[in-house]
Amino acid sequence: MSQGRPRSIEEFRVGERATARRAFGEEDVGRFAELSGDFNELHIDEVAAGRSRFGGRIVHGMLTASLVSRLLGMELPGRGTIYLQQSLRFVAPVRIGDELEAAVEVTAIDVAKRRMTLSTTVRRVDGENVLTGEALVMVEGER
């Protein structure tokens, strides 16, 4: 899969933005449970999750956060990204099948250190934010 050439830190601009859409289905949640070992009943057990405050199964927070990883690794900055830090606030539950839109936006650039800060948000397409936070990345640029 081509991701284009790596960009050098000088080529990015504050305000630059990338987005991606995705819904996680039952199978995705099952696969993430297997991969992580997180079989918490809120994700896996429809009956127990139905009795919870959420009224049904919810998607793992870290699976929702993987959309941010995808945008950083594939689009902005894309090739040459080195992931340094991420903060995550899980501000609303994500239900199985919820249509999500993730967005990353450059908020600060440190050319000397080749580092960028990006705001990282996932919202339901119908409006509400489900995840907010910030990423710090380094950009390798051309080799």
Add this chain to the structure above:
Amino acid sequence: MSQGRPRSIEEFRVGERATARRAFGEEDVGRFAELSGDFNELHIDEVAAGRSRFGGRIVHGMLTASLVSRLLGMELPGRGTIYLQQSLRFVAPVRIGDELEAAVEVTAIDVAKRRMTLSTTVRRVDGENVLTGEALVMVEGER
């Protein structure tokens, strides 16, 4: 899968700790790439990753972080955990097959709000930290 009964916030103690060991293989990294859509060459392309500063393929940061999700959701606090916030610092690369130990430890408890702060760390079993950070969770307790 039984996780025992949910514990109420009064039952936790600062200093309480849980750990889990895991290595991520090539198949795990491939599965996480499929699930997240993050096919960055550092994770997927042995040739390109070999030319990078890392000298070979590395595990997605968010996949390493899933070990923290597993410990919170399954062990401490376990059942009744509601994930509110997580900070992640990716302080060293994780290579495919590296044996990891994740640890979470209660650092503060707010009984009135039913919230706990935990330090969250993943290290290579041979010693070096690869991920550090902090989690904020709410505990539902018994219903």
